[in-house]
Structure formats: structure tokens, C-alpha cells
Amino acid sequence: MQDLGISILFKGTNFLRLLGGLGITLKISLISAALSVPLGIAFGMFMTIKNPVTRAISRIYLDFIRIMPQLVLLFIVFFGATRMFGWNLSNEFSAIFVFAMWGTAEMGDLVRSALISIPKHQYESAEALGMTKLQTYFQIIIPQTLRRLIPNTINLVTRMIKTTSLVVLIGIVEVMKVGQQIIDANRFEYPTAALWIYGVIFFLYFFTCWPISIVAKKLEAKWKN
Numbered sequence: 698m699q700d701l702g703i704s705i706l707f708k709g710t711n712f713l714r715l716l717g718g719l720g721i722t723l724k725i726s727l728i729s730a731a732l733s734v735p736l737g738i739a740f741g742m743f744m745t746i747k748n749p750v751t752r753a754i755s756r757i758y759l760d761f762i763r764i765m766p767q768l769v770l771l772f773i774v775f776f777g778a779t780r781m782f783g784w785n786l787s788n789e790f791s792a793i794f795v796f797a798m799w800g801t802a803e804m805g806d807l808v809r810s811a812l813i814s815i816p817k818h819q820y821e822s823a824e825a826l827g828m829t830k831l832q833t834y835f836q837i838i839i840p841q842t843l844r845r846l847i848p849n850t851i852n853l854v855t856r857m858i859k860t861t862s863l864v865v866l867i868g869i870v871e872v873m874k875v876g877q878q879i880i881d882a883n884r885f886e887y888p889t890a891a892l893w894i895y896g897v898i899f900f901l902y903f904f905t906c907w908p909i910s911i912v913a914k915k916l917e918a919k920w921k922n
């Protein structure tokens with residue numbers, strides 16, 4: 698039977714290397730997400746302050762992060778900052794920093810939307826009951842906000858996992874880079890290696906993100922009302 702090239706996956710430690718590369722991808726994305734959540738909550742609360750200065754600052758930051766492609770931000774931090782300021786930043790630190798900045802902006806906007814979606818009469822009712830602002834937030838507003846936030850936060854994590862594929866361009870040996878290395882090392886012996894390697898990478902991403910997306914959809918349907 699003719700070898701179709703799939704055997705490259707089982708040559709040496711190729712498949713284990715791909716799994717190791719996926720581990721690096723998950724490490725960067727999950728650390729970034731873990732930093733983004735608390736920072737995003739604080740930023741979202743900052744965005745709701747009714748002050749022209751704070752609104753201008755938050756608007757500039759949010760628009761800057763959303764307009765600027767993540768790849769450009771990676772290059773600015775890893776290549777630009779290291780040369781201009783002489784900082785010795787590792788590529789993994791640079792990636793986590795950039796994705797945490799991006800996640801903070803996205804999470805902050807989600808928090809802002811969740812906070813302003815709470816009807817004003819709930820604040821007024823709490824005040825009429827003699828509750829302090831702190832009690833109102835922790836006992837009434839924050840529990841409802843969390844119900845609205847959790848599905849969108851999970852979706853943000855899946856977006857972050859997929860977007861971290863860009864870090865290959867600053868030299869991080871994650872799953873895409875490992876795949877390229879395997880293809881380059883076997884391009885003569887396995888000319889169709891790209892099909893199998895990138896196919897496996899596709900399924901690695903799919904089976905990582907799909908269960909997370911299912912959980913987010915179920916939570917969203919459960920807490921819709």
C-alpha cells in the first residue's frame with residue numbers, strides 16, 4: 698500500500714512534539730486570560746465612572762487596542778521596546794503582555810456593558826432599603842454582572858487561544874512552529890507532510906476550543922433570562 702504521508706505523525710516523537718507545542722500555546726493564552734479577567738473587571742468599572750477625563754482615557758485605550766492588530770503590538774513590544782529602551786524581554790513575556798493588554802480591553806468593555814445593563818431601579822431599590830453602595834455592589838450588582846459575564850469571558854478565552862498562533866512570528870516554539878519544523882525537516886521524504894501536520898494542528902485547536910465554546914453556549918442559554 699502506498700504511503701500517503703500520514704506516517705510522518707508517528708515518526709520519532711513528532712506527535713508528542715506537536716502536543717508539547719500545544720502546551721506552550723495554552724500556557725501563553727491561559728496566563729494572559731488569567732491576567733485579563735481581574736484587570737478587565739477593574740478597567741470596566743473605571744469605564745463606568747461619569748467623568749470626561751476617565752471616559753477619554755478609557756476610550757483612547759480601548760480604541761488603540763482594538764484598531765491596532767495584535768501582530769503589530771507583538772512587534773512593537775518585542776522588537777521595538779527591546780531596542781529603544783534596552784529591555785531584555787523574552788518572547789513569551791512579550792506575548793503574555795500583549796495578549797493581556799488586549800484581553801483587558803475586551804474584558805473591560807464586557808464588564809462595562811454588563812454593569813450598565815443592570816436596571817437603575819435596582820440601585821434605587823437598594824438605596825431605599827438603606828443599603829450602602831458597597832453592599833449594593835456586592836450583594837445585588839456584582840452577582841448579576843457575573844452571570845452576564847461568564848459566557849462572554851469563556852468565549853474570550855477561546856479567541857485568545859486561537860489568536861496566540863501569531864506568536865510564532867516572534868520566535869516562540871508553539872504548536873504552529875513545531876509543525877513548520879517537522880515539515881521542513883521531512884520535506885523530501887514526505888512531500889505531503891504539510892497536509893497531515895496542519896490537519897492535526899487544526900484538530901488540536903478544534904478539540905481544545907470546541908468544548909469551551911459548548912460550555913459558554915450552555916451557560917448563556919441557562920442564564921439568558
